[in-house]
Amino acid sequence: MSPESPSSTARKTGFLGLASAFVRSLFLQTAWNFERYLNYGVAFALCPVLRRLYPKEERGEALSRHLDYFNTHPYMGSFILGAVIKMEEERAQAPKERQKEKEEEINALKVGMMGPLAAMGDNFFWATVRPYCGLLAVTLVMTRVMGTSLETWVVPLLFLASFNVVHLGTRLRGFVMGYQKGDQVVLSMRRIGLQEAIRGIRTASVLLVAVLIVFVNREDLEGQPGHFLLKLIFFIAILGLFTFALHRRISPAQLFYAAVFFALLLNYWPTLSATPGLPGIVSPEALPSVGITPP
Amino acid sequence: MPYWLPLSLLLGLLSLDVTAIGQFMVSRPIVVGPLVGLVTGHPELGLTLGALTELLWIADVPVGSHLPMDLCMLSGISVAFASELVGRGADPAAAATYALGISIPLALLSTEAELGLRKFHVRWMHFAQRMALGNHFKTFEGVNTAVLLELFLKGCLMAFLGLTVAHATANLYFLLPSPVVKGLRDAALWLLPALGGAAVIDLVLEKRMALTLFLSMALILGLALLGHLQSAELVGLAVLSGFGTILLMAGKGETS
Numbered sequence: 001m002s003p004e005s006p007s008s009t010a011r012k013t014g015f016l017g018l019a020s021a022f023v024r025s026l027f028l029q030t031a032w033n034f035e036r037y038l039n040y041g042v043a044f045a046l047c048p049v050l051r052r053l054y055p056k057e058e059r060g061e062a063l064s065r066h067l068d069y070f071n072t073h074p075y076m077g078s079f080i081l082g083a084v085i086k087m088e089e090e091r092a093q094a095p096k097e098r099q100k101e102k103e104e105e106i107n108a109l110k111v112g113m114m115g116p117l118a119a120m121g122d123n124f125f126w127a128t129v130r131p132y133c134g135l136l137a138v139t140l141v142m143t144r145v146m147g148t149s150l151e152t153w154v155v156p157l158l159f160l161a162s163f164n165v166v167h168l169g170t171r172l173r174g175f176v177m178g179y180q181k182g183d184q185v186v187l188s189m190r191r192i193g194l195q196e197a198i199r200g201i202r203t204a205s206v207l208l209v210a211v212l213i214v215f216v217n218r219e220d221l222e223g224q225p226g227h228f229l230l231k232l233i234f235f236i237a238i239l240g241l242f243t244f245a246l247h248r249r250i251s252p253a254q255l256f257y258a259a260v261f262f263a264l265l266l267n268y269w270p271t272l273s274a275t276p277g278l279p280g281i282v283s284p285e286a287l288p289s290v291g292i293t294p295p
Numbered sequence: 296m297p298y299w300l301p302l303s304l305l306l307g308l309l310s311l312d313v314t315a316i317g318q319f320m321v322s323r324p325i326v327v328g329p330l331v332g333l334v335t336g337h338p339e340l341g342l343t344l345g346a347l348t349e350l351l352w353i354a355d356v357p358v359g360s361h362l363p364m365d366l367c368m369l370s371g372i373s374v375a376f377a378s379e380l381v382g383r384g385a386d387p388a389a390a391a392t393y394a395l396g397i398s399i400p401l402a403l404l405s406t407e408a409e410l411g412l413r414k415f416h417v418r419w420m421h422f423a424q425r426m427a428l429g430n431h432f433k434t435f436e437g438v439n440t441a442v443l444l445e446l447f448l449k450g451c452l453m454a455f456l457g458l459t460v461a462h463a464t465a466n467l468y469f470l471l472p473s474p475v476v477k478g479l480r481d482a483a484l485w486l487l488p489a490l491g492g493a494a495v496i497d498l499v500l501e502k503r504m505a506l507t508l509f510l511s512m513a514l515i516l517g518l519a520l521l522g523h524l525q526s527a528e529l530v531g532l533a534v535l536s537g538f539g540t541i542l543l544m545a546g547k548g549e550t551s
Binding site: 026027029030031032033034035036039040043044047051056057059060061063064067074075122126127128130131132133134135136137138139140141142143144145151152153155156159160163164167199200201202203204205206207208209210211212213214215216228232235238239240241242243245246247251252253255256257259260262263264265266267268 | 314316319320321323325330333338339341342343346347349350351352353355356357358359364392395399403413414416417419420423424427428429432435436438439442474477481482486487488489490493494495496497499500501504508511512514515516519520527530533534536538540542543
């Protein structure tokens with residue numbers, strides 16, 4: 001790189017710099033720390049960009065500007081990263097007296113966008129898309145949709161494919177959109193319609209839970225529908241109890257031990273095991289098999 | 296356990312996916328379970344136990360500064376341990392519950408280790424800041440590699456420790472009286488799926504969707520009972536109607 005002053009020529013990141021920054025954005029959370037969260041990740045991703053934009057003596061200062069507190073959702077961070085690269089280019093091309101102003105704009109964009117994007121990403125990816133993809137895979141396993149030897153491969157691959165299409169699509173689209181729009185990226189994001197997608201996917205999740213509920217009790221379905229209904233009602237009552245407990249912030253680990261304790265209790269309680277309506281809970285032969293078979 | 300070392304390395308590598316690299320979700324139980332099962336020779340047990348673990352912790356998400364349970368370690372250790380028990384003649388469902396129960400504290404330990412390292416990373420970050428100010432780009436970027444190596448070693452160590460401790464409790468399982476074994480079996484086949492379903496409902500259900508749940512359950516139930524539809528058809532139906540809803544909603548969002 002020639003040691004020209006930044007204002008004399010138009011400095012560009014170039015395709016290689018952008019691609020390198022995009023790959024490095026996968027490491028956004030590597031040095032997650034309790035003081036400034038993802039700050040190192042952002043600075044690390046911007047290294048190839050800053051190398052191309054600034055002469056050697058200005059790079060250290062530019063890098064240090066990006067070590068302030070930063071925390072967002074790792075996937076949605078690519079929107080910010082793309083926009084920051086665009087704005088760094090503008091800063092590198094701006095005349096000396098406007099550079100300070102540009103730096104403040106970059107910081108304002110990062111600080112202003114990280115909170116809302118984190119909320120969107122948490123809601124969309126962690127609380128909607130991943131549970132849906134996971135639930136789909138789990139339902140396929142538990143309802144024994146496929147042949148036994150095939151699904152060991154197909155189900156995990158289906159899970160990875162369905163999730164990563166959305167994941168990598170968002171990362172790539174966010175990065176490109178951020179780079180194209182710069183500080184206007186916020187306005188363009190309104191058109192994505194995440195909220196509608198969230199509601200749709202959640203409806204689908206609820207439907208899948210319904211399939212799961214019916215088919216965990218499936219064994220009796222083929223034989224005695226009356227028995228099946230009684231057991232289903234009991235199952236749904238327990239499900240409601242668990243939902244209430246989870247709603248009261250009791251952790252899944254605690255509820256796991258509670259469920260095991262409850263199962264042991266049922267086996268040591270002679271009156272319960274003698275109840276004619278609920279033999280399925282205590283006698284293994286009447287139990288639906290969720291598919292754990294000896295290999 | 297014969298596969299200790301390769302399993303520790305595999306779990307160390309996969310655990311990087313949890314936060315450090317990319318989050319491609321290869322560290323989720325539904326993937327780790329069958330992978331570890333493949334190594335230990337019980338892929339089906341791995342898949343089923345992985346699916347159960349995935350379902351139980353489906354709502355445990357990293358929102359805010361909450362660090363969820365280390366599911367990579369949990370499923371890795373529990374599947375390896377359950378495979379060992381099944382290999383020695385244990386009932387698969389009961390062994391799955393037992394292995395999960397033993398592995399939960401070990402996974403919590405791994406989560407604590409992760410928390411400790413994140414406090415330690417503050418030092419790495421300050422070192423990196425000094426390097427940035429001093430214009431040492433190469434050293435600055437080297438911090439990333441160093442942290443990755445550190446996290447990989449943590450994963451391997453935690454997996455090795457977990458496998459060792461779990462293995463030590465293997466004989467205890469075979470001392471359990473038969474009603475206890477039956478109870479563990481019941482839990483795996485019936486109560487734990489209920490807990491998993493509750494986790495999903497707690498995560499996704501909004502008040503106005505309660506009606507949808509009831510109607511769709513009635514629909515699925517009706518189709519299963521009266522229409523004699525099989526699971527494949529019902530799952531397909533659920534997925535298709537889900538996609539339909541998404542397209543409908545997304546279409547509305549695009550035009551409004």
